[in-house]
Amino acid sequence: METTATRAPVNGVDYVDTSGGSTGIAGAQSLAETFDNFLVLLTEQLKHQDPLSPMESNEFTSQLVEFTGAEQAVLTNNKLDSLIQLQYSNQLNSVVSYIGKTVTANSLALNLDENGATIKYSLGGNAKTTEIRIIDEDGNTVTTLEGKITGGTHEVTWDGKNSEGEQMKEGVYGFLVVAKDAEGEPVQTTQGIVGEVTGVESDNGTLLLAIGKVVIPLDQISSVQQTKTAETPPDEEPADEEPADAAT
Structure with missing residues (x-):
């Protein structure tokens, strides 16, 4: 059973994961589908408009601008997701060095x-x-x-x-x-x-x-x-040999 130590006495700030990587991908796909549908409808409207009373361009120009802004927002979020993931990977690599200490x-x-x-x-x-x-x-x-x-x-x-x-x-x-x-x-x-x-x-x-x-x-x-290791006692030096008696 693993236990997470209670944050006492110093409380840290809880991390809130706002990366939402899968959400960003889904948002981009949804935006692309909606934009394609918009272009199809716009083309049909232009094909069937009354030549004597052409439709105003202000409305669809405004919608094009809105779609462009939304697309840029999704791209920005995806780039932020990548930066967050890169930062997390760097932190993880740094923390691994704690092992054994x-x-x-x-x-x-x-x-x-x-x-x-x-x-x-x-x-x-x-x-x-x-x-x-x-x-x-x-x-x-x-x-x-x-x-x-x-x-x-x-x-x-x-x-x-x-x-x-x-x-x-x-x-x-x-x-x-x-x-x-x-x-x-x-x-x-x-x-x-x-x-x-x-x-x-x-x-x-x-x-x-x-x-x-x-x-x-x-x-x-x-x-x-650094973790202290048990010190190995130094090898004992050999005792000095007594000199041999001189020959008489």
């Missing part, structure tokens, strides 16, 4: 894998208590982690175990950072996750980055870094 993203959902899950959060000021509640898909609190109480940005890793010490299954979980001051009033918080991008998806024109089974809108990514 570690990102920080605003999110209310996390992906638990074999390495646990890393949560990143910020406190707007000092707190007396800070809790990070891990929530399963049924809305139940799996466990509660103790967070830092000083203002600023912090990270904490959930090892995937519940409050009973049992290992939970891998997948998507919700989480909530709750901080309160000495008077019991809430301290302003922002929360997100840190993880490796495993794929890129598109939903109605909106590009999404996949971190495991959690998908994040591109405008919710706050930082991108």
